[in-house]
Amino acid sequence: MLALEFIDREADGPLADAASATAWLAERRIRSALPPGSEPALAELRAAAESLLRAAAGGGRPSAAALDRVNAASAAAPVAEQLDWPGGGRPRRWLATSALPQAHVLALLARSAMALVADQPNRPLRECDAPRCGRIFIADNPRQRWCSKACGNRVRVARHASRHRHI
Numbered sequence: 001m002l003a004l005e006f007i008d009r010e011a012d013g014p015l016a017d018a019a020s021a022t023a024w025l026a027e028r029r030i031r032s033a034l035p036p037g038s039e040p041a042l043a044e045l046r047a048a049a050e051s052l053l054r055a056a057a058g059g060g061r062p063s064a065a066a067l068d069r070v071n072a073a074s075a076a077a078p079v080a081e082q083l084d085w086p087g088g089g090r091p092r093r094w095l096a097t098s099a100l101p102q103a104h105v106l107a108l109l110a111r112s113a114m115a116l117v118a119d120q121p122n123r124p125l126r127e128c129d130a131p132r133c134g135r136i137f138i139a140d141n142p143r144q145r146w147c148s149k150a151c152g153n154r155v156r157v158a159r160h161a162s163r164h165r166h167i
């Protein structure tokens, strides 16, 4: 899910400058380029999206500022659904926008965060319980507390070690 990858710490490096952010987006099949100088807007939206997802995972509400930021990013790039029907091919829908590439990219990221928190009943968001992780993930079942097997194992090993230390 795009919004989860967007706020993940693993994206800190790739999203730090416009050129590598453009490459990061291309790997996710988003072909609009981010121009140099768009880093602050990207970082602001990223913080707002993270605030939305953490609020959803914790059962709370994000700040009004974070909500405004995400809504504004989406509103800055209105889209029109269009139909292509090539000769001999199948009809295909696509989204046209007259917005600049930067606004288009930020809107896609904002809408991904919106979809993720609004669809929450079916896809519960959680914050990983493992120490020093805190990653937001989609829980496959209601009892899942860790984002990955690695985190679960880390917690079990730590528990085991602390039990044995006290004996």
Ligand SMILES: [Zn+2]
Pocket: 128, 129, 130, 133, 134, 135, 146, 147, 148, 151
């Ligand atoms: Zn984790």
